[in-house]
Amino acid sequence: MTDLSMRDAALAVYENAYAPYSRFKVGAAIRTEDGTVFQGCNVENVAYPEGTCAEAGAIAAMAAAGARKIVEVYVVADAPLPVPPCGGCRQKLAEFSDGDVPVTMSTLSGMEDKTTVAQLLPGAFDAGHMANT
C-alpha cells in the first residue's frame, strides 16, 4: 500500500483489531524505504499471552513481503493520551530501524506525540553485543 497517509493506514487497520479481552484496539502502520506502508492490529487470544500487538503484526506483514528497513512508524489507539509501544515492540521495531526513525503515537481524536526508536529504547541490545559468539 503506497498511496495512503500513515494515519489513515493506522486508522483503517485499527478497525480490524481483535481485542475482545482488553477491549483496547490498536492500529499500527509501518513505512519502508520504498514507500510501502504495512499495517497491523492487535490480535488477542483467550490464552492471554498468545495475543500479539499491532506493531508486531505490521512488522510480520513487512517481513513476509520481503521488506527489512523501517523508515516511519505510526500507532493509534482509543485512549485519552497517545499510547507508546510496549517494551517487546520497542525491541522488535529496533530490529528493523535506525535509531532516528520517527514514531508517532496518536489518539483517535488526533492528539499526537512524536518520538524516535532510539528514544523509546535507549541502550538497546543489538547484534554488536554478540560480537564474541
Ligand code: THU
Ligand atoms: N497493544 C498494542 O497492540 N500495541 C501497543 O503499543 C500497546 C498495547 C495491545 C496489546 C493488547 O492487545 C492490548 O493492547 C492491551 O494491552
